[in-house]
Amino acid sequence: MLSSRREEVRGMRLRSNKSGFTLIELVLVISIIALLIMAVGLTSGIRENAKVHSASESVKSLRTAAESYIAGGSMTYTGITVAGLQTSGYLPAAFSATGSNPWGGNYAIAPNTDANKVDISLTGVSVAAAARLSALFANSAAATGYASDTWTITF
Numbered sequence: 001m002l003s004s005r006r007e008e009v010r011g012m013r014l015r016s017n018k019s020g021f022t023l024i025e026l027v028l029v030i031s032i033i034a035l036l037i038m039a040v041g042l043t044s045g046i047r048e049n050a051k052v053h054s055a056s057e058s059v060k061s062l063r064t065a066a067e068s069y070i071a072g073g074s075m076t077y078t079g080i081t082v083a084g085l086q087t088s089g090y091l092p093a094a095f096s097a098t099g100s101n102p103w104g105g106n107y108a109i110a111p112n113t114d115a116n117k118v119d120i121s122l123t124g125v126s127v128a129a130a131a132r133l134s135a136l137f138a139n140s141a142a143a144t145g146y147a148s149d150t151w152t153i154t155f
Contacts, residue, residue, distance in 0.1 A: 051102035052132045058101065059120055059137070062109055063155050065090035066118045076115035082107065103129070105149070112154050117142055125151040 062082075068090040069080055082097040097107040105124025112119050125133070130146040133153070137144060143154040 048129065052129055052136070054102045055122060055125075055129070055133060056136050058107060059122075059133070059153060061091070061095070062107065062120045063118075066109060066120075066155065077111035077118040078115050080109055080111055080118060082109055085109070101125075117154050119152050119154050121150055121152045123150045125149060 062085075065085045066077065066080060069085060069088065070077070072088065072090070074080075082091065082095070085091040086093055086095060097109075099106060101107055101122045101124065103122075103124040103126065105122055108119075108121040108123075110119050110121075111117070122133075125146070126149075127146065130144075130151040133151055134141075134144040134146070137153055141153045141155060145152045
């Protein structure tokens with residue numbers, strides 16, 4: 001009887017030495033992986049929000065510079081350029097129009113077909129970002145448009 005009890009205990013030890021993961025360990029690891037995936041997804045959304053915000057602030061700066069150009073004595077927007085706005089002191093000399101928007105594209109400013117209005121364009125903009133930028137300026141812009149990765153706003 002004693003020997004059969006020893007064999008039973010040995011059998012339990014052998015079974016308990018088997019390697020593997022418990023259900024709780026697997027659930028815990030899968031939960032951690034799911035949380036990491038969600039965190040990465042949220043981070044990309046935050047980055048896109050930051051890009052849209054940065055672009056909108058630059059558009060506001062360009063608009064203010066264009067309005068200062070008119071207030072400085074120009075009758076229309078004819079001949080307006082980023083370089084001209086910098087030379088006149090309406091934009092900081094450090095402002096770069098080439099490859100400096102949040103998506104790596106360019107900023108451009110030009111007179112509209114109506115010389116009393118000005119167009120500001122950003123290249124390399126995604127469709128989703130263009131829609132969000134248009135929504136941000138819906139109440140202040142004369143028009144917005146998007147074609148071939150270029151978003152344009154008219155003031």
